[in-house]
Amino acid sequence: MEVDISKHIVELLYEHDVVSLPGLGSFVGSYKSAVVDQVSGTVAPPAKTITFDDNLRMDDGLLIDTIGKSYGITFDTATDLVQNYVNQIREVLDRREIVSFPNLGRLYRDFEQNLQFLPDVTNFNTESHGLPDVKAYPIATPDPEPVLPVAEGPLVIENERSSGPLPTAVSLGRLINHWLRDNVLLVGILATVVVVLLLFNILRKPLDEATSSNETQVNVPPPVSEEEYKNDFPPEEVPREQKQPLTSDKQGAIVDDGRTEEEPKTNTKPPKNTAVPPAVVEKPAVTTPAPAPAGDKTGIIAIGSFKDQANVAKLVGKISAAGLTPYQTANGALTRVGVQFKYSTPAELNAMLSTVRKKFDSGAIIIQR
Numbered sequence: 001m002e003v004d005i006s007k008h009i010v011e012l013l014y015e016h017d018v019v020s021l022p023g024l025g026s027f028v029g030s031y032k033s034a035v036v037d038q039v040s041g042t043v044a045p046p047a048k049t050i051t052f053d054d055n056l057r058m059d060d061g062l063l064i065d066t067i068g069k070s071y072g073i074t075f076d077t078a079t080d081l082v083q084n085y086v087n088q089i090r091e092v093l094d095r096r097e098i099v100s101f102p103n104l105g106r107l108y109r110d111f112e113q114n115l116q117f118l119p120d121v122t123n124f125n126t127e128s129h130g131l132p133d134v135k136a137y138p139i140a141t142p143d144p145e146p147v148l149p150v151a152e153g154p155l156v157i158e159n160e161r162s163s164g165p166l167p168t169a170v171s172l173g174r175l176i177n178h179w180l181r182d183n184v185l186l187v188g189i190l191a192t193v194v195v196v197l198l199l200f201n202i203l204r205k206p207l208d209e210a211t212s213s214n215e216t217q218v219n220v221p222p223p224v225s226e227e228e229y230k231n232d233f234p235p236e237e238v239p240r241e242q243k244q245p246l247t248s249d250k251q252g253a254i255v256d257d258g259r260t261e262e263e264p265k266t267n268t269k270p271p272k273n274t275a276v277p278p279a280v281v282e283k284p285a286v287t288t289p290a291p292a293p294a295g296d297k298t299g300i301i302a303i304g305s306f307k308d309q310a311n312v313a314k315l316v317g318k319i320s321a322a323g324l325t326p327y328q329t330a331n332g333a334l335t336r337v338g339v340q341f342k343y344s345t346p347a348e349l350n351a352m353l354s355t356v357r358k359k360f361d362s363g364a365i366i367i368q369r
Helices: 005-015 062-071 075-094 172-182 184-216 226-232 309-321 346-359
Strands: 018-021 025-032 035-037 042-044 047-053 099-101 105-109 115-119 297-306 325-331 334-343 365-368
Touching (some): 005 018, 005 025, 005 075, 005 099, 018 062, 047 115, 062 075, 075 099, 297 346, 309 325, 334 346
Antiparallel strands (some): 018 025, 025 047, 035 042, 325 334
């Protein structure tokens, strides 16, 4: 004889709120009122939901008594059938498998070995059983018109030829929104103009600072290092003597021993007719320097290269005011400015170099000997 115990459990839940499985737990039914789902626009009827409580393991005798009466068997036989059914459920749960009860739900153990029950959508409420979900959408009702107070006394009609009802009051924010919506192009143009003006003000400040910095240093030639001079002058314009290294004597003066880079220095004494270059001693600046010495050689000392002719003219004026002969030549877009003078010995050349570096620029170099 085959007995479907799960079928009897489902039938008992329609009439009873608790149906127990002896030694395992009980199915418990609870009332659930109608639910309105605003998102899906449906209304669910009242129902009785089913849960499983493994703490209610006591046998209430309801399931055993129902099976005994349905199949005409004794109480002990029905008890054995129910107990065997519970043992089978335990074995399935111990294997970490799911026990399915048709039209009721599924029973399983979670990771913590606790019994969990997932009910089906069956409605066990006999009063609303079989009722489907109803589509329901909210109805928008207009706001009631305000009731105006009635003034006491006779009604006075000021203008009988009224053109119609008075316009309703509109908020300021709503008027602004309508204006912005109707004038999108104008708003975009105004925003672009504001952004351009802000960028112009931001970029104009560093430009003004750079311009003011240039204006304050008009009379001062820009400092140029010796390496920049060497890179600025073409090799063919520098005589061979310029490429020779300068040495210094024991007193610190810059002298030219007439050697090339390939010739080693010897300990030969200078001829008696050769003048020994004196030591260069820096003296305090004077307002009127000594005139350039006259000799049989022409030397040129470069002070700086300028792109602005106004700076060229100012530096030339300063050289002339110092009693020296200015020198200038075009080199592409730049104009090289320096001092041209006559000399006889390397000592005179070095003395003039010290004077020019002291008065104008410490980076001045000799470009012609």
